[in-house]
Amino acid sequence: MKMSDPELSEVLRRYAPGDLAGLPKYARLRETLLRAIDDGYWKPLDRLPKEMALAENSPYSLGTVQKALRDLVQSGVVVRRQGHGTFVAQREGVMAGPRHLLFEDDAGEPLALFPRLVAQERDDGATVDWRRHLGESVREVVRLDRIFSVAHQFECCSRFYIDAMRYPVFASAQMQGFQTMNFKDILRREYNVVIERSSRTVRVTTLPQDVGAMLSAEPGITGAIIDFVTFAGDGQAVYYQQAFVPPNPYALRVESR
Structure with a gap:
């Protein structure tokens, strides 16, 4: 305005x-x-x-x-878009069909995720080596940071890296309207790309300082860091995602697709 x-x-x-x-x-x-x-x-x-x-x-x-x-x-x-400014965020909504992060209560019932997009910016790979996962041929990547309220009981967050030239919708202002969607659904709808498989690694370590600040956690808190690399049917890496999960009392089921 x-x-x-x-x-x-x-x-x-x-x-x-x-x-x-x-x-x-x-x-x-x-x-x-x-x-x-x-x-x-x-x-x-x-x-x-x-x-x-x-x-x-x-x-x-x-x-x-x-x-x-x-x-x-x-x-x-609000959410920042690098080079474009600061925008009022969409109101909270439940994420449709989460697949990478499925938290469950003691009865095995899935817990609702309420995502909000807090950053959308170009990433040069200086801090996180996304080239190792997406390939040296990728020249321009957009990073999307989302915080997830898990049934309003605790918060975790993710950082999503994708080729901004091949999938430009992720670098556009449209993402403000898509922030509650599963990003796989956006890939399928906008580009007819179907994720066939993903690789995952999990480590328990000190969460990065900026992630802790994003989650309003105590400095030096230990949590789980889950790395996902997803692939289309042709074997092409589509996106790289990191999830940061602080200590919590719930079970986490990590699916392969």
């Missing part, structure tokens, strides 16, 4: 809470933006003003603005 400076200043003034004087500055701005979103001023899929515009039209520094937005990303209220 493109706004003039006077209009943005008025919106920030109108939605600023008057009873949070004891909160840090970033929390005051976070609550201001959240109130505007909850009131419907910014609706799902709307783009928020740029960070610099928020800083210039409020009493907050750029660093404070960035911290407030990071907090909203982690809580699933």
Whole structure:
């Protein structure tokens, strides 16, 4: 949503809470933006003003603005798209047909997953070597980060890497509307690609610091990291995915497809 400076200043003034004087500055701005979103001023899929515009039209520094937005990303209220901006997230919905991560209660009943897309950005492979899984010929990859609320009992997350040139829908704004879908269903619907098999490795180790922060977990927490590489019928690797699961009391069934 493109706004003039006077209009943005008025919106920030109108939605600023008057009873949070004891909160840090970033929390005051976070609550201001959240109130505007909850009131419907910014609706799902709307783009928020740029960070610099928020800083210039409020009493907050750029660093404070960035911290407030990071907090909203982690809580699933907004999502960042690298090079495009920050957008209001879709409201919570149940994931349709989860296959990689199937949590079960004591009776063996599956638990509902409530996913939210918290990041969608290009990835150069500097941190995670996706080329080892997807192949050296892949030049441009998009990474999608999702946090899953498991029956509202605990949260886990995943990082999904896919060729952005071969499967451009995953790098598009459409993913905001697809965030509750199983990504395999998107591949089948958009590209007629059917996943025939996957390889999986599981290790129990300290979760990466940024993942722990995304899950609001204690620093240094130990959890399970599950790596998936999926393949189409022709043997071509389609995507690479990492799942990060903190300690929890539920059984996890990992399917091969």
